[in-house]
Amino acid sequence: MASDSAAAVYFEKQTAPQTCGLHSLNNAMGFPMATEKDFHEKAFEMATEYALGASKRSKKSFEELKNAYLGALYTKENGWSLDVARRILRDRGFPSHSVTKVDHSGKYLVMRSHHAIAIRDGLILDSLRERPMRNMPTDVMAIFQIDLA
Numbered sequence: 001m002a003s004d005s006a007a008a009v010y011f012e013k014q015t016a017p018q019t020c021g022l023h024s025l026n027n028a029m030g031f032p033m034a035t036e037k038d039f040h041e042k043a044f045e046m047a048t049e050y051a052l053g054a055s056k057r058s059k060k061s062f063e064e065l066k067n068a069y070l071g072a073l074y075t076k077e078n079g080w081s082l083d084v085a086r087r088i089l090r091d092r093g094f095p096s097h098s099v100t101k102v103d104h105s106g107k108y109l110v111m112r113s114h115h116a117i118a119i120r121d122g123l124i125l126d127s128l129r130e131r132p133m134r135n136m137p138t139d140v141m142a143i144f145q146i147d148l149a
Helices: 020-029 036-054 062-073 082-091 138-144
Strands: 099-101 108-112 115-120 123-125
Touching: 020 036, 020 082, 020 108, 020 115, 020 123, 036 062, 036 082
Parallel strands: none
Antiparallel strands: 099 108, 108 115, 115 123
């Protein structure tokens, strides 16, 4: 259950399937750092880079390669790949590992498997949940293999 301080924390709940990367990135920062448009533009940029490199080694056309990679970065069923969130972080000067300490004030973006959560100000900001949590549920810790001790 969220405490009064948890209720006042910036928190975005997922409103569409598989948008955890976007919402967790913003939750970790404490403000809307990225938008759906940013994710779209970054995915297009990544697909273009990939196609430029791969077209030299492939018999497929540049457009076929770009579209295939775009299909891997975003699907209607699964939403955005966490690789897009990692690239946005990297391009804005932040590290982009699976467990990313965003800055020295205790902001974390944790990305594992097919889900991402944020940890900020001692709160767990999981966009699949209704509100920020003070204590990390055991199921979340197990999924992310988190040991914050």
